[in-house]
Amino acid sequence: xxxxxxxxxxxxxxxxxxxxTPEEVFAxxxxxxxxxxxxxxxRRLREVWVLLEPDRVYRYALAVCATAAPAEEPAxxxxxxxxxxxxxxxxxxxxxxxxxxxxxxxMLTDEEQNFPLLTDSLYVDPGRVRAVAVAFNRLEPLxxxxxxxxLVEGRDVVACIEGGPWDMxxxxxAIHTALAVFNLDLPLAPASPPAGGNPQP
Amino acid sequence: MKPFPEIDPEIRGLLxxxxxxxxxxxxxxxxxxxLSWFTxxxxxxxxxxxxxxxxxxxxxxxxxxLARLLYEAGAIAYWKAAECMHRPLDSSGKPSHPTRxxxxxxxxxxxxxxxxxxxxxxxxxxxxxxxxxxxxxxLPVLQASLGLVPSDQTRCYVAISIPEEQPRSAIAAFGxxxxxxxxxxxxxxxxxxxxxxxxxxxxxxxxxxxxxxxxALDSGQVGRSYSFNLSCVLEDELGAMADSAELGxxxxxxxxRVTEAKAIISRWLRSDPRRKNxxxxxxxxxxxxxxxxxxxxxxxxxxx
Numbered sequence: 001x002x003x004x005x006x007x008x009x010x011x012x013x014x015x016x017x018x019x020x021t022p023e024e025v026f027a028x029x030x031x032x033x034x035x036x037x038x039x040x041x042x043r044r045l046r047e048v049w050v051l052l053e054p055d056r057v058y059r060y061a062l063a064v065c066a067t068a069a070p071a072e073e074p075a076x077x078x079x080x081x082x083x084x085x086x087x088x089x090x091x092x093x094x095x096x097x098x099x100x101x102x103x104x105x106x107m108l109t110d111e112e113q114n115f116p117l118l119t120d121s122l123y124v125d126p127g128r129v130r131a132v133a134v135a136f137n138r139l140e141p142l143x144x145x146x147x148x149x150x151l152v153e154g155r156d157v158v159a160c161i162e163g164g165p166w167d168m169x170x171x172x173x174a175i176h177t178a179l180a181v182f183n184l185d186l187p188l189a190p191a192s193p194p195a196g197g198n199p200q201p
Numbered sequence: 202m203k204p205f206p207e208i209d210p211e212i213r214g215l216l217x218x219x220x221x222x223x224x225x226x227x228x229x230x231x232x233x234x235x236l237s238w239f240t241x242x243x244x245x246x247x248x249x250x251x252x253x254x255x256x257x258x259x260x261x262x263x264x265x266x267l268a269r270l271l272y273e274a275g276a277i278a279y280w281k282a283a284e285c286m287h288r289p290l291d292s293s294g295k296p297s298h299p300t301r302x303x304x305x306x307x308x309x310x311x312x313x314x315x316x317x318x319x320x321x322x323x324x325x326x327x328x329x330x331x332x333x334x335x336x337x338x339x340l341p342v343l344q345a346s347l348g349l350v351p352s353d354q355t356r357c358y359v360a361i362s363i364p365e366e367q368p369r370s371a372i373a374a375f376g377x378x379x380x381x382x383x384x385x386x387x388x389x390x391x392x393x394x395x396x397x398x399x400x401x402x403x404x405x406x407x408x409x410x411x412x413x414x415x416x417a418l419d420s421g422q423v424g425r426s427y428s429f430n431l432s433c434v435l436e437d438e439l440g441a442m443a444d445s446a447e448l449g450x451x452x453x454x455x456x457x458r459v460t461e462a463k464a465i466i467s468r469w470l471r472s473d474p475r476r477k478n479x480x481x482x483x484x485x486x487x488x489x490x491x492x493x494x495x496x497x498x499x500x501x502x503x504x505x
Contacts, residue, residue, distance in 0.1 A: 154234025
């Protein structure tokens with residue numbers, strides 16, 4: 001009988017991930033953020049060079065975890081499990097933004113417009129932030145990495161070249177490509193990068 | 202603490218070119234890296250507090266206890282310098298002074314640390330607090346507590362302890378808490394604190410709105426006292442009358458909260474002459490005979 005079977009989920013999930021419904025788990029997870037999703041999502045965005053509003057991803061990751069926990073077997077490695085859920089949240093939000101940009105380009109929800117990194121630090125118009133983020137996240141990894149290393153992390157150019165898969169021209173091209181999504185096409189100099197100037201990751 | 206780097210001048214130069222172009226979506230060149238948008242400020246970990254693996258093991262074993270001690274020390278440190286925050290009430294309904302709990306905290310911390318005799322001396326923050334809790338230690342001590350045990354209550358105190366000269370960080374932290382915290386008592390605290398921070402940077406309309414929202418979650422005496430004050434600053438007579446009416450409904454003229462609010466408002470007005478603008482003074486003077494008794498007491502802050 002089902003009632004006599006040991007409940008493996010409640011036996012092994014930590015208390016904050018136990019619950020029979022996503023709503024129940026969500027309530028546990030939201031209070032105090034015991035899974036440290038807020039910190040982990042922010043860090044993960046920097047690791048994968050994806051331009052999304054970190055708190056928005058955090059809230060989405062909370063929902064992904066709350067939905068997954070009651071439906072899945074307890075995870076042996078909770079950190080890896082949480083990271084996988086964060087990656088899923090990031091992936092779904094990137095796709096959702098692309099779809100929104102395709103189907104309703106002129107209509108942004110309040111949540112989509114709330115992107116203080118772009119609106120407060122670069123003064124991008126709130127109505128443009130989703131388009132900018134979508135264009136940025138469609139880029140190849142190298143330009144995204146250049147943007148994150150130079151503008152987000154604040155590394156200097158020399159350190160960035162030393163630590164990355166590019167030479168000076170390659171980095172120059174990458175950051176130009178990244179900044180072009182902000183609606184700008186500056187002429188590139190040199191016109192065509194020299195051999196080795198556009199390294200692959 | 203390591204100083205925050207600036208964006209490489211070469212990259213800033215490139216951004217300046219872009220900003221100058223009318224086709225650009227970017228309208229501002231940031232000086233500092235954008236990293237702060239990608240950190241939660243909760244990266245303190247045992248390995249950052251303590252040096253050796255043995256110490257880290259002990260830290261893990263006493264994690265909850267240490268987090269509580271750090272939290273309490275951080276709260277005491279915060280109240281040593283808090284000027285614009287109304288104090289918590291004790292069991293008899295009078296404002297209490299959390300700083301008076303320091304001797305008790307010291308005894309408790311000493312006793313507990315003696316039980317776990319092997320606790321590392323390199324728990325510098327806690328050791329410093331045992332020597333004497335200082336106001337400037339509030340933020341790092343609370344961050345250390347949060348690093349050990351995540352809790353919205355500690356997050357709230359961390360946000361409250363962010364220095365006055367970093368209003369954007371504090372407002373963002375409270376905004377995050379507001380969208381994610383559930384306990385009613387915490388929400389009330391967040392709304393009040395957000396009101397204080399916004400008022401400190403001159404965003405009076407928003408601050409007043411948060412105070413009014415807060416007043417719906419408790420007796421309303423604190424929130425309405427400050428929203429009445431901001432209505433005066435904004436020279437909004439109708440708003441002031443509405444706040445006064447609400448305050449009259451929830452507080453008496455000898456309310457401890459109103460007396461406390463008057464003192465805080467007086468300090469707040471004195472700390473920046475621009476706040477005590479002539480229009481606000483005239484309005485407060487005119488209102489003193491028209492408003493409810495507790496509101497009239499608040500008007501006196503403008504006369505002093």
